[in-house]
Each structure stands twice: as C-alpha cells, then as structure tokens.
Amino acid sequence: MRSNFTEAAGLEKGLVSMEPYRSAAYFELERDKVFARTWLIMGRTEDVANVGDYIVKEVEICGASILITRAAGDKIRAFHNVCSHRGNQVVWEDKGSRKTMFRCPYHNWTYGNDGRLLAISDEKMFFGVDKSKCGLEPIQCDVWDGWIFINLNPDNKVGLHDYLGEMGVFLSDIPYPNPGRSIKIQAHLKCNWKFLIDAFSESYHIPVLHSKTIGPSFSGPSDPAGHLQNAEFFGPHHSISLFGNPDYAPTEAQLVERLAYKGMASENVLAANQSEETEALRAHRSVNPGKSETWSMDINEFFPNFHLDVAGGGFWTHEIWPITPDYSRYEMRFFVPKPESVRAAFHQEHYIARLADVVLEDLANVERTQKGVASRAKNFMILQDNEVLIRRMMDTLDKFTVSDTLEKALEECA
Amino acid sequence: MRNMATVPAGERALPAGFEALEEFVAYWAVPGQNERRYQRCDTTMDEIQRFYDAVYPRADEAMAYLDKFPLRDMPGPEARLMRLVLSLAQASMSVEIQGAARVPNAPWPDTVKILTTETL
Ligand code: FES
Ligand SMILES: [Fe+2]
Numbered sequence: 001m002r003s004n005f006t007e008a009a010g011l012e013k014g015l016v017s018m019e020p021y022r023s024a025a026y027f028e029l030e031r032d033k034v035f036a037r038t039w040l041i042m043g044r045t046e047d048v049a050n051v052g053d054y055i056v057k058e059v060e061i062c063g064a065s066i067l068i069t070r071a072a073g074d075k076i077r078a079f080h081n082v083c084s085h086r087g088n089q090v091v092w093e094d095k096g097s098r099k100t101m102f103r104c105p106y107h108n109w110t111y112g113n114d115g116r117l118l119a120i121s122d123e124k125m126f127f128g129v130d131k132s133k134c135g136l137e138p139i140q141c142d143v144w145d146g147w148i149f150i151n152l153n154p155d156n157k158v159g160l161h162d163y164l165g166e167m168g169v170f171l172s173d174i175p176y177p178n179p180g181r182s183i184k185i186q187a188h189l190k191c192n193w194k195f196l197i198d199a200f201s202e203s204y205h206i207p208v209l210h211s212k213t214i215g216p217s218f219s220g221p222s223d224p225a226g227h228l229q230n231a232e233f234f235g236p237h238h239s240i241s242l243f244g245n246p247d248y249a250p251t252e253a254q255l256v257e258r259l260a261y262k263g264m265a266s267e268n269v270l271a272a273n274q275s276e277e278t279e280a281l282r283a284h285r286s287v288n289p290g291k292s293e294t295w296s297m298d299i300n301e302f303f304p305n306f307h308l309d310v311a312g313g314g315f316w317t318h319e320i321w322p323i324t325p326d327y328s329r330y331e332m333r334f335f336v337p338k339p340e341s342v343r344a345a346f347h348q349e350h351y352i353a354r355l356a357d358v359v360l361e362d363l364a365n366v367e368r369t370q371k372g373v374a375s376r377a378k379n380f381m382i383l384q385d386n387e388v389l390i391r392r393m394m395d396t397l398d399k400f401t402v403s404d405t406l407e408k409a410l411e412e413c414a
Numbered sequence: 415m416r417n418m419a420t421v422p423a424g425e426r427a428l429p430a431g432f433e434a435l436e437e438f439v440a441y442w443a444v445p446g447q448n449e450r451r452y453q454r455c456d457t458t459m460d461e462i463q464r465f466y467d468a469v470y471p472r473a474d475e476a477m478a479y480l481d482k483f484p485l486r487d488m489p490g491p492e493a494r495l496m497r498l499v500l501s502l503a504q505a506s507m508s509v510e511i512q513g514a515a516r517v518p519n520a521p522w523p524d525t526v527k528i529l530t531t532e533t534l
Binding site for chain 2: 186
C-alpha cells in the first residue's frame, strides 16, 4: 500500500490558488484548451444498442449539440446537430430508436443516420445545391471499452486510445454488470464545474458531510478518517481507492433498510447487485488495484470531466458539464439490473433513494463553496494528502491551459 | 403541480386485506421514483412518520402477496399497493437515516431529477 500520494504524483505540497474557480478568463481557457480539444464522454455503446438508435448530448461550454447514431454496418458516428439549410437543430428529442432518417422540423431537409443529406423539400426552387456536400457536419468519434467519446477539434490528431494512454490500458476489459440499464440523477448547480469535480474526488469529507448516509460505511473504528487505500496516476487521468468499513451493518432501528437488503448477499450499501453477479468485476486486476482488505470503491477520473466509479457491488459514472463560470450540469448514472420482482424493485428504490440523498448532500455543499470562494475572503486552498486528486487536477488544468496543442499538453503531463 | 394517485370509479383502492392503508393511496401510491421522492421531500416529518408506521408492519406481507402478479402488468389495486411499498423506501430515508424530512441544509425545491428508463 502506497502512502504519501502527493509525493508519488510528483506534486508540490504548497497552497493552491482559488482563482481558477472564479475567473472568467480561466473559464475561457478551459473552453478553448480543454473542452474544445480533449476527448469527451458521450455514453455507453448500449445507449445506441441497435441500428437506428440515436442520442443527443449537449456540450454547453462549447455551444455544441451532438447527435450520436448507429447506422447500418453498426458504426457509431457523431455529428453536429445542425441543419445545413439555415442552421436549426435537426433532432429535438434527446434519444430515440428505429430511425434511419432525420427530417429537420423547420423545412423538412432529410438526412440519413450516416449524416448524408438525402432530400431537400421543394428542391427545384433552390439554385443548384450539391447535396453530397451538404451532409451533417461529422465530429471525431471513437469507442474505448464500450464507452463512446468525441473530440470537437476537427483537426485533432491524437486518437482516443493515445489520449487515454496508460489509463485505458489499466482499466480495459472490466466486466461491467448491467451496462445497458441505468438510472440517472441529474441536477443543475450554481457553481463552477470544478467544485463538482472536487466533491467527488476525495474521501476526506465523507465521514463529516455524509455522517448519516454513507459515513458509517466509508469510515469506521479502524480508520475514522477513511483514508485512501491506493492511488495511480496516468498522464492527465488518475485513479484512487477508498476505504470501506468491513464491520458496517444497519442498526436495529433501520427496519426498512434491513427489509430492503433481506435475502441479498451484497458487498456494501452501494451495491446494486448480488455478490455473485459481481464476482468477475471484483476479480479484475484494476478493481481495488491495491488489493486492500478494507476497500469500498475506486474513483477513476478521466480528464476532464468523467468519473467511472467501480465498487464491489457495481459501477456508476459522474459527468460534470460546465455551462458558465458559475453554473454547471451534473449527471450521475447508476447501472442497475432490471428488477424482476417487487422485492428487487424495492431494493432498487431504497438504493437510489439513499444515493439521491448522498448526492444532494454534495450538491447543496458545492453551491455554498462557490459562494465562499467567490467572496474573495480567501485566495488559497490548503490541501492534505487525501485530497491529492484536487491538487493534481488543478496542476493538469494549468498545464493544459498554457499548452498550444493537445500533444504538448499530454507531454507536459507525462 | 402536485402528483396524486387516482382510483378509477368502481375499482378498489387496494387489494382486500389492505384496506387500513387506503388513506395513504392518494399521496403515496404515485408512479415513478422521481415522483415518489418528490412526495417524500414535499411533506412534513410527522406525515412521513405516520406513513412509515402504518406501512412498514405490512410491507413484507404485501411484497409476498404481490409476488403472484407480473411486476410490469399489475391490476390497479395491486399496482397501488406496490407503489405504497416503494414509497416506504423513500420515507425510510427521512426516518432511518436523516432524522428529518429532507437532507438538512439543502434547498427545497431543488433541481435534482431521477430519470428512469421505465416507470414502476
Ligand atoms: S433549417 Fe433545417 S430544413 Fe430549414
Ligand atoms: Fe460526497
């Protein structure tokens, strides 16, 4: 087991500036040097499981609406959701299926789900339009291990697998349970996006802020602070493992929790599945990579805004999307089995209800932190070793914002 | 607008034997996790406690009874009983975990939405 993670990450131990959290100029750099040129998560391949399925995702900071399709030949593609005629959005709903053609609702220009412009209504009144040149604008799109990513820079030369680098190798081939079914918790917060990143990047706060909801299972008599069990660093990405209290059990008075978990042999309170369904997951080399006896979950942070968290009982993701310097969209997806009985539905209702409360504890908190930092009463954060990911994220962002190209930024982070 | 469960004319609110829980149907037997969470957050601790005290003692029995029906195609009274039981999971957050109707020091209403692919 590693200790002194900050040193292992090659980071200084001094104060960290709060300015990037409240600076409009820094936000612009994040847009141009980070979101407009790194690979961004769009979802799972199961989100467009069949030919004719599609989803629409927003990247607000870049003002982009993105259409992801699975066309004949099973190729997953991404396009700007913008009509060649006069620029309206072609697809207005956020997902759908069995559609191989999209008709722009403004004047009926029709596109194939491979992006080609198929038909122009009342074409004879136009002045010779070359339809072959007027398809939807394609966006670089690639898949790693079932996860769909895009890159908004049309001139980008760093492939997805090179961008993920060692992190992609480290986490490859995880046997995800229920990758095709998820429940999403979505919220919009009045805060800079990095407060949300930070909120889900350290365990120091868990016994305090979440003292009732998950504090008792993420800390315990043997480790009241719930220290990190491991940390791995890969270019701009990283992975940490959290402590789990091996002795956690609901109290006598937690009657409904006992009823919900009755007949369920599960790993911990964050388990969406029965233990036997996650055996292969737990056996993966990079799940609990430090092979700690007192482990609860791993936080795998893909730069800039995607967390892929794996626990003994299943996995979930966080996506954090900046909108303005002090407004953000937060989405958490829990991948859960399809309940086949009322008892299974009851367990899932309890599981998601607790997570919604946990997340709300974090979400109410980020808006308070935003206010505090924006007040300029303080100018620096004082970070401890278990907050290494916050320090490292800031260091990485600083490197990206001063690098001319993605290649250079990645070199700086190597 | 407030969600409410309605009972079609001529239908019983709940299956025979569960009449004592009928007073909770309108408020708590609503379809959808997001809606049930909303109901829990939008009421008082006293109301949540009253619902919890009435439904918990019958929950195990209700789930055993409901096992005989298809989860996604229950008759009206059974579907409402199932939703009452599912609401108990929501209510238990207040009673067994927070000791308060909602997460303390969090705003209400909030922007949190639970988005599911199916509505039970
Ligand atoms: S803007 Fe799409 S058809 Fe006119
Ligand atoms: Fe938290």
